Amino acid sequence: MIKVIFLGFGNVNSHIFDALHKSRETSIVQIFNRNYSKLTSPFENIPFTYNISKIADADVYIIGIPDDAIAVFSESLVLQNKLVVHTSGGAAMSALSSKNRRGIFYPLQTFSKQRKVDFTKIPICIEAENSKDLELLRSLGEAISENVVEISSEKRAKLHLAAVFVNNFVNHLYEIGSEILKDEDLPFELLQPLIAETASKIETLSPEEAQTGPARRNDRKTIEKHLHLLADSPYRKLYELFTEQLNQRHGKEL
């Protein structure tokens, strides 16, 4: 039984909580958060504190707070030589105070309050300063996911960068698509089967094999038509940059 305490209870930690709460291999000892208001009924039977000096004993402490706050917060803990991990893709393990044993427990997924997620397929990226802690984090990860991988802080930084491209930037393209349709009084739902298939495709094809469209074909007539439709839209520059890059990448295959 791995005893876990959550330090901070934002989006990521509350999703990890939901997953670990269902596991028989872990026991959630306590939740620490600066304010109580965010905690709702399912957590009522879990001891809660907003007093940093009242943090209890556990095998692993999971910090889930903004990247910027990790260093100061972890230094302010009264714990000594405990396994303290954070859940951030972007912050290095060295951001944590060295007065405790440091580690990483990073679930590579996008979390929204409104959506439940299935953890079994989510890669859990772990890192630790010694092999015993690494094994504990592996067991903790395997309690909720089939895909636990050891990844260094350097590689994790690149992984997080890649995640920004395929998640945040992709979602911005959805925003642009939605806006173009709204201007024509067309429902966004029209694009959903295309969006779903675009994402499914790369489960069986590489993104290179999956690429289609006017930029890949260098179909200048369609490209010119689109640039004309975009006129002085703020998205024209993005269109041009994508088209240029797709042309460079796929141009030689034509």
Next chain:
Amino acid sequence: MIKVIFLGFGNVNSHIFDALHKSRETSIVQIFNRNYSKLTSPFENIPFTYNISKIADADVYIIGIPDDAIAVFSESLVLQNKLVVHTSGGAAMSALSSKNRRGIFYPLQTFSKQRKVDFTKIPICIEAENSKDLELLRSLGEAISENVVEISSEKRAKLHLAAVFVNNFVNHLYEIGSEILKDEDLPFELLQPLIAETASKIETLSPEEAQTGPARRNDRKTIEKHLHLLADSPYRKLYELFTEQLNQRHGKEL
């Protein structure tokens, strides 16, 4: 029973063929294509011609050839006053020769040779010069899809533009993610649950509600770290442009 002839047999027409072939409400009379080699066994029982003067009689002729070739090809047909449609998102109905009754049968989806697609959820965008032809195209669409919508050439051009953003450009972001991981010897599969969830999210949340990440939060420290990691990568410009736009769009909410 709607009698259909395919004129051209590339990616889009062969997928429409597969779907219509299973429908009891349609009968595929003939396939015309400039060369025979692309046709494989399942089509052997369908009459085929590569002779443009031997095109048979049907209720609707579906042109599936590159946009640029539609005008000249449709003018070269010996048919008169027949319903001739094309399947392109980007070309106007007026690209078709006026010696026949013109129409559009545009399935809004990305098609790859290697992947079967389920047509039932794919929006079929139709357009015609008169209401009788429009009804015929509606019946044809409803033989394979639950989502047949009448859309003008002007609106379809915008829809196609939006499709380029949410399909071709999104896929390019997948290519970038894949490349960043490859440089670190990390498998692309790590990103797949994130890609799938990003696409699923917008079935229940609007893209605006679904947006997360450093650019949305204006997390300058992470953004600077990412720009440093990108150094002189060709993707740095894209990163900057996305970050600027996400900031402008979501900045006021902070």
